[in-house]
Amino acid sequence: MRYSKTLIPTLKEIPAEAEVISHTLMLRAGMIRKLAAGIYSLLPMGVYVTKKVEGIIREEMNRAGAQEVLLPAVQPAELWKESGRWEEYGKELLRFKDRHERDFCFGPTHEEVITDLISKEIRSYRQLPLNLYQIQTKFRDEIRPRFGVMRGREFIMKDAYSFDCDEKGVDESYNRMYDAYCRIFERCGLKFKAVEAETGVIGGSFSHEFMVLADSGEEGIVFCNSCDYAANIDRAEIRTKENGDGGENKEERKEIKKASTPGMKTVEEVSKYLKVRPQDLVKTLIFESENGIIAALVRGDHQINETKLKRFLDSNILLLAGDEAVREVTGAPSGFAGPIGLNIAIFADHGVKGMQNFITGANEIDAHNINVNIGRDFEIKGYGDIRNVKEDDKCPRCGKDANIKRGIEVGHIFKLGTKYSQMLGATYLDSKGEERFIIMGCYGIGVGRTVAAAIEQNHDENGIIWPMPIAPFQVLILPLNTNDTMVMETSEDIYTSLIDKKIDVVIDDRDERPGVKFKDADLIGIPLQIIIGLRNLKEDNIEIKTRRNGEIFKCSVDAVADKIIKLVRQDA
Ligand SMILES: [Zn+2]
The missing domain is CATH 3.90.960.10 (YbaK/aminoacyl-tRNA synthetase-associated domain)
Structure with missing residues (x-):
């Protein structure tokens, strides 16, 4: 990709509307722009990162045996009335009428639609288990949208739904999703905790939240370093002693x-x-x-x-x-x-x-x-037990010191049971020919929120520091003297050779001063920078700089591609 041909409108100033660092940096790095409260346009850099995160999610969902579907965003009110949530969901549900005065809503989640589909398509235990997922745009009319895409109204979400015959089956599905989620967030390069959580408006009996640790997180989490206890602050028990x-x-x-x-x-x-x-x-x-x-x-x-x-x-x-x-x-x-x-x-x-x-x-x-x-x-x-866990409380399981940290919820998995299958009549015939309710689980990941959480965890005073697996590009080539033929030709050669080697590379071919290029490079946070100036080129001593710790590797023009491939693989 050529910098001069894309749209990366970086900003020098800190935008007044931004309250948290990820919001500030997504605006400053030209990834997003606000259209209305809680509604954002994703610009090219935003899209590149989002696609990387989605790619990891897809691979791990497929690996866990889930199948991708794409359900409609616009949903008829009838289904929501059947599940009882037309009344229950409140003002977060965006409702509207079509030209025939029929009630519809913009889906904030898809339990109704998928359960309706399953109730019509599944007949026998032989068709189960099944796990269907989608990556799709949702809308929740938050009363106070804030923090950019972290708590927006329109957002991209991966949601999955599992369908099983019995408790043992749903436990297996749940555990498989739990493991898939751990791999997803590990692969995204994030420090996270899976914590026991409340089920809230989605309902169900059991759930875990996946929390990316960050001081700006809206939720408190309690965890123990001595055993594996971890819970959302609303769930965390007070040790009885x-x-x-x-x-x-x-x-x-x-x-x-x-x-x-x-x-x-x-x-x-x-x-x-x-x-x-x-x-x-x-x-x-x-x-x-x-x-x-x-x-x-x-x-x-x-x-x-x-x-x-x-x-x-x-x-x-x-x-x-x-x-x-x-x-x-x-x-x-x-x-x-x-x-x-x-x-x-x-x-x-x-x-x-x-x-x-x-x-x-x-x-x-x-x-x-x-x-x-x-x-x-x-x-x-x-x-x-009606109070928050406090710093000096002990772990409810083992009695050692409890830790309290803040986290950003990026994923949430629920064991739903038969709540929706009963409401919407999703049944199957078991091996004896008896009709039973399908047991469900549901599993969400906030895609945009994962991107924002990654920034909360990976930045410095100069800008974003992308973890390699989700970086919009792996490598940024910085030709410093755009008027010099040798500099530009060498840069173009390296650019082409890296593309041939399947490296995600962007070349800053803009006619800008080196200072401007360096500032933008650090702000947009591409993990590896190849710096090509007249002086180091004459000495055949090109610099590769890592964004994370500013480490510099010097190498000859011929050796650049191999060195880059090594560095990319090491972090991928
Ligand atoms: Zn413990």
């Missing part, structure tokens, strides 16, 4: 007192003011749930996890109560709630169990209760 043990604390119950805490709202402010530790406080949070308003208590130094609380309460709805509701229930504005005297169900984290003489809000402005005790002053309706 640290859960408190319900009344072992034999401290004498002191008399309850009210303390004035003028202007003090946060745990930090109150504990400093009252000269106690944050863990001597108990936070009271008021939520609106399916079964009305409830209070949830966590220790002062702990953070409530709303997903865990939602699961614990078995409520489909959970919202932090608004000011008005809080005032109605507690008699005070938000920030002063306490458990004493509340006329609603009170639930608490295990960490609150066994606490004595603690401090809570007093349900009035600028006051806290001191020496509060469970049982004497108020009752707890139930204890649960």
Whole structure:
């Protein structure tokens, strides 16, 4: 590819719209441009990388025995009504009508379409197992699209669906996909963790997320270096020994007192003011749930996890109560709630169990209760694991130190069971001729997000540093003196010989100053640069520079191609 003939509109400035480094660099390296909120055009460099990632995904999916299909992006409402998700999915589902006033949506995922297809085409156990995948454009109408292609509304996704006769079969399909995903992200050159995860709106009984480790990641993950425990923060269990043990604390119950805490709202402010530790406080949070308003208590130094609380309460709805509701229930504005005297169900984290003489809000402005005790002053309706794992928590499996890191979710695999096959009537006849529901799994990879995550993990102050397997090009030739015939002819010769040897190569044939070429080269992040200047050419001493660590290899013109092939293979 010739630089002068393509479109790589690099930018010097950091674009104002960019919030994370991958977004900044994809804009600056001329890979993407925004069309509307969460909707991006992929320019040539963006397409080259995307195709590389898709290529790896295809190879590994095919190797795992999956078959590629291509399903429609536009889907009729009837199918979504059958599965119940026309109502359930909410505003993320982009709905519209055709000219006949029929309802349609732009597919955010394809469980309905594929299950419908399977229900019509599969009759017998002899046709199973089956795993079908596609790489296709989806649309989810995110309320707050951000971070460029990382959380866009329109995005490219690989989704796969497995169909099995029984539990053993679906376990095998799931494990095969798990292994395929590990190979895919390894081959993309990414550092990742597979973590136990929540099933969310897709449903199902069991799932893993594949998380690329990056500080900018939106999700917390907990993992152990001593054993293989790894879970999403919403899923990660609190080790029971640290859960408190319900009344072992034999401290004498002191008399309850009210303390004035003028202007003090946060745990930090109150504990400093009252000269106690944050863990001597108990936070009271008021939520609106399916079964009305409830209070949830966590220790002062702990953070409530709303997903865990939602699961614990078995409520489909959970919202932090608004000011008005809080005032109605507690008699005070938000920030002063306490458990004493509340006329609603009170639930608490295990960490609150066994606490004595603690401090809570007093349900009035600028006051806290001191020496509060469970049982004497108020009752707890139930204890649960409703908080986030914290730095000093231990691994729930082996008890060694737990690690907490941030990650970007690039893949998600689910064991769906028969949820969709029951809704949409996908059955097969078993060997005895009995009709049974097909057992399903579904498996997604965010292609664009994988590209962005790769940048989050591979960059420096000068730009992107592509891992070789997904680099848009493996080699960039930089002729420095475009007016010099010898420089240009040699560069062209090397360019042609590398193409003949099946190397992905781009030549910067632009009539630009060397400084401009070097800056762009580092920004777009091609792993190997061949630098051809008049001086080094005269000495037959051409430079090959690696983008990752700036290492320079010198070699003669004749030896360049062999050296490049060696370097490409070494990283591929
Ligand atoms: Zn462990």
